[in-house]
Amino acid sequence: MKKLVALLLALMLGLGAFAALAEEYPSKTVEATVPWSAGGGADIVFRALAKVFPKYANDQQMVIKNVAGASGVTGVVEFLLNASKDGYNILHWSNAHVSKTHMTKVDYDAYSFDMVAQICESANYLLVPADSKWNTLQEFIDEAKANPGMISLADAGVGGGNNIAAELFAEAIGAEFNLIHYAGGADEVTALLSGEVEAAICNTPEGMTNVDAGQLKILVSFASKPFEHYPDVPLAIDAGIEEIKDLVIEQWRGVVVQKGTDPAVIEKLAAILEQCVADEEFINTLKEQQVVARFRGTDEFAAFNEAEDKRFENMIKTKGLGDRY
Amino acid sequence: MFNELISGLQFVFQPYAFLMMSFGVMVGIIIGAIPGLSGSIGIILLMPLVYRMDSNVAMVMLCGLFCGSMFGGSVAAILLNTPGTPSAAATVLDGHPLARQGEAGKAIGVAAISSFIGGVVSTICLILIAPELAKVALKFHAADYFSLAVFGLTIMASASGKNMLKGLMSGAVGMLIATIGTDPIVGNSRFTFGSGYLLNGFNILPVLIGVFAISEVLMTVRTQAADATIQEQNVRNFFPSFKEFKGFFWAAIVGGLIGVFIGIVPGTGGAIACFLAYNVIQRLSKHPERFGQGSLEGIAAVESSNNGTTGGALIPMLTLGIPGDVVTSVMLGALTLIGVKVGPLLFTNNPDTVYTIFAGMLIIQFLMLGLGLFYARVAPYVLKISQKILMPVVMVLCIIGAFTLSNNLYHVYVAMGFGVFGFFMKKYGYPAAPLVLGVILGPMAEQNLNRALTISRNDWSVLVTRPISLSFLILSVALIGIAIYNAAKEAKKNQETTDVVA
Numbered sequence: 001m002k003k004l005v006a007l008l009l010a011l012m013l014g015l016g017a018f019a020a021l022a023e024e025y026p027s028k029t030v031e032a033t034v035p036w037s038a039g040g041g042a043d044i045v046f047r048a049l050a051k052v053f054p055k056y057a058n059d060q061q062m063v064i065k066n067v068a069g070a071s072g073v074t075g076v077v078e079f080l081l082n083a084s085k086d087g088y089n090i091l092h093w094s095n096a097h098v099s100k101t102h103m104t105k106v107d108y109d110a111y112s113f114d115m116v117a118q119i120c121e122s123a124n125y126l127l128v129p130a131d132s133k134w135n136t137l138q139e140f141i142d143e144a145k146a147n148p149g150m151i152s153l154a155d156a157g158v159g160g161g162n163n164i165a166a167e168l169f170a171e172a173i174g175a176e177f178n179l180i181h182y183a184g185g186a187d188e189v190t191a192l193l194s195g196e197v198e199a200a201i202c203n204t205p206e207g208m209t210n211v212d213a214g215q216l217k218i219l220v221s222f223a224s225k226p227f228e229h230y231p232d233v234p235l236a237i238d239a240g241i242e243e244i245k246d247l248v249i250e251q252w253r254g255v256v257v258q259k260g261t262d263p264a265v266i267e268k269l270a271a272i273l274e275q276c277v278a279d280e281e282f283i284n285t286l287k288e289q290q291v292v293a294r295f296r297g298t299d300e301f302a303a304f305n306e307a308e309d310k311r312f313e314n315m316i317k318t319k320g321l322g323d324r325y
Numbered sequence: 326m327f328n329e330l331i332s333g334l335q336f337v338f339q340p341y342a343f344l345m346m347s348f349g350v351m352v353g354i355i356i357g358a359i360p361g362l363s364g365s366i367g368i369i370l371l372m373p374l375v376y377r378m379d380s381n382v383a384m385v386m387l388c389g390l391f392c393g394s395m396f397g398g399s400v401a402a403i404l405l406n407t408p409g410t411p412s413a414a415a416t417v418l419d420g421h422p423l424a425r426q427g428e429a430g431k432a433i434g435v436a437a438i439s440s441f442i443g444g445v446v447s448t449i450c451l452i453l454i455a456p457e458l459a460k461v462a463l464k465f466h467a468a469d470y471f472s473l474a475v476f477g478l479t480i481m482a483s484a485s486g487k488n489m490l491k492g493l494m495s496g497a498v499g500m501l502i503a504t505i506g507t508d509p510i511v512g513n514s515r516f517t518f519g520s521g522y523l524l525n526g527f528n529i530l531p532v533l534i535g536v537f538a539i540s541e542v543l544m545t546v547r548t549q550a551a552d553a554t555i556q557e558q559n560v561r562n563f564f565p566s567f568k569e570f571k572g573f574f575w576a577a578i579v580g581g582l583i584g585v586f587i588g589i590v591p592g593t594g595g596a597i598a599c600f601l602a603y604n605v606i607q608r609l610s611k612h613p614e615r616f617g618q619g620s621l622e623g624i625a626a627v628e629s630s631n632n633g634t635t636g637g638a639l640i641p642m643l644t645l646g647i648p649g650d651v652v653t654s655v656m657l658g659a660l661t662l663i664g665v666k667v668g669p670l671l672f673t674n675n676p677d678t679v680y681t682i683f684a685g686m687l688i689i690q691f692l693m694l695g696l697g698l699f700y701a702r703v704a705p706y707v708l709k710i711s712q713k714i715l716m717p718v719v720m721v722l723c724i725i726g727a728f729t730l731s732n733n734l735y736h737v738y739v740a741m742g743f744g745v746f747g748f749f750m751k752k753y754g755y756p757a758a759p760l761v762l763g764v765i766l767g768p769m770a771e772q773n774l775n776r777a778l779t780i781s782r783n784d785w786s787v788l789v790t791r792p793i794s795l796s797f798l799i800l801s802v803a804l805i806g807i808a809i810y811n812a813a814k815e816a817k818k819n820q821e822t823t824d825v826v827a
Contacts, residue, residue, distance in 0.1 A: 039658015070525035209668020
């Protein structure tokens with residue numbers, strides 16, 4: 001009899017513990033690895049996320065671990081090797097990481113992790129000096145098509161988001177640019193201001209303070225929604241130009257975890273993230289950078305990730321960028 | 326303008342702001358003094374504090390850290406033959422020899438005073454003529470950066486000390502090391518051997534730690550007794566005499582101006598400024614042969630130029646929203662994090678922030694001078710500690726510094742590797758300073774040449790038709806010419822002496 005009671009108790013405790021484990025996530029601090037240095041775009045978004053995270057996650061904190069290097073590779077590799085599978089280690093994932101896997105042979109690809117959710121997106125856009133000879137997008141496209149390889153167009157590094165956006169744009173309108181690679185968005189803006197290049201493809205918030213000051217202007221945005229701050233800037237999909245009516249190029253960021261993490265935990269995490277993305281404070285902090293809070297759930301994000309992966313693979317193979325192919 | 330400056334000063338003298346500013350300077354000096362930690366890492370380490378502060382207070386604290394770290398690097402350079410930050414890489418050339426002569430206190434004192442002068446010069450430029458100077462930042466195109474890098478590389482010859490050939494080889498190795506990683510033009514991997522870590526190449530900080538600090542530790546272990554200490558220090562005399570002050574004052578002013586100029590140009594910073602200033606002052610000095618042996622002018626030139634870059638780098642940041650060097654770019658990130666929109670409209674939208682920065686920078690120089698002279702009095706005692714305690718401590722600090730870079734042991738291994746490499750360099754007489762120059766300037770030269778030619782569509786004449794580029798190239802040719810002429814003269818003189826003897 002005693003043994004039976006003991007067995008029943010053990011079973012109940014066991015079941016209770018099991019249920020508690022799944023229900024109680026998170027029951028300690030979650031560590032987010034950001035493979036970029038502090039103060040950069042990725043870091044700002046994830047710190048904004050960390051700020052609102054405790055509200056929806058049993059008051060548990062999210063701490064940011066910056067592991068910068070090799071355009072994101074160092075941090076991802078470290079996560080791959082060291083992160084636990086219990087959902088308490090999460091990784092920043094973005095289009096930059098996906099495109100990097102096609103630039104060089106690295107130890108992972110777009111499918112090495114379990115997707116959790118997308119948390120934001122930001123527009124790519126075309127910047128020119130305020131006094132440049134082009135006043136409309138059509139003028140720019142016409143001159144680009146008439147003089148292949150003559151217009152200098154800046155991007156933020158070969159294989160990076162702005163570079164791929166520039167290539168996609170060039171491919172869509174059937175033109176060729178003289179692509180000039182810089183080491184980051186700030187350098188692109190400097191080059192525009194100094195007159196070194198005639199145009200630049202940028203990502204928010206690069207150059208926006210200069211647009212506000214009247215030194216630069218945006219000819220077109222490749223986002224799916226207009227800028228709240230600049231309602232007059234045309235969208236590529238709305239501009240009435242046939243070739244670019246389907247052209248949406250945005251940079252996006254999301255959260256992934258180690259492959260093999262318990263699906264129940266992933267579901268819980270995704271639910272928490274959904275609430276974070278809908279949080280006013282998060283949305284407003286991102287708005288300061290002209291970044292749009294956007295949620296894509298687990299399956300939708302996985303499908304989107306795959307679509308982007310194929311798009312980049314195609315573009316990088318065609319243009320012969322990097323040395324993987 | 327003066328009204329706003331006064332209100333800026335009023336803000337800065339409030340207890341909380343003043344306290345945070347002093348804290349920033351003090352932390353900056355300490356971080357600068359630890360090999361491997363630099364101003365940018367210091368800002369990142371203070372981010373949690375910055376996050377919770379009023380943005381104006383945060384700004385002056387960060388500026389304090391920036392200026393403090395520029396001076397702090399010299400402390401390690403003088404005492405331990407290791408630059409605490411890349412901007413102090415040229416301070417070892419004259420600073421450590423002075424320490425070996427027992428004059429570490431005076432060396433640090435001169436460094437503090439020169440840092441002060443450089444900082445004041447750059448702050449005055451910042452306050453009075455920032456918008457005009459910002460235009461200089463925009464005049465530099467890729468071709469000009471390339472020629473500046475070439476000019477910087479020719480300076481290698483004068484930073485080589487006695488043996489120019491070994492110095493040039495050292496510099497060439499530095500350039501080779503810098504090619505490891507991802508090629509910025511087509512994205513190819515170079516010398517990465519398939520390793521994900523090497524895709525990034527070697528960061529300058531672990532290389533610096535290894536080649537200077539760890540090699541020094543290894544060298545000391547090999548050559549000295551455990552209880553030995555570096556030369557008995559004259560700790561009473563840390564303030565230079567008036568005569569000495571008159572001697573290096575001009576070097577400090579010129580160095581400061583060079584620092585401002587380099588600081589304004591985006592993408593260049595303290596490290597380049599310090600070598601440039603060292604070279605220029607050596608050429609202009611009445612006693613060029615003393616350089617490398619403990620010349621006060623040498624220290625003055627380096628320290629005033631690296632503090633000159635602080636005000637200089639703030640100019641494009643505040644007028645155009647473009648960071649002038651590495652530390653200001655991290656500062657920009659930190660400010661964005663707390664919601665300060667740094668850009669061309671800062672002057673019009675937030676003039677109080679701007680004038681707070683101006684006032685803050687002025688007061689920071691005095692704080693730094695005070696703290697610096699205090700260190701000059703106290704720090705030489707470090708050299709009284711026997712090597713068997715000092716060296717392990719240095720080693721631990723180096724490892725911490727290398728690790729902090731990205732919370733990853735990779736950089737520690739890099740530093741160790743370069744430590745061994747640096748040991749052999751020291752053993753066979755290869756100077757380390759040109760290696761640093763090579764690592765920094767090699768990529769700058771390559772990327773900008775590539776960019777210049779891509780923009781001009783393979784038209785090489787762009788290098789000589791642009792006035793700035795042409796000037797630097799002419800200067801480089803002139804420098805090389807002078808070096809060859811001097812070497813030939815030396816050889817002829819030696820030949821004559823041997824003839825006479827024979």
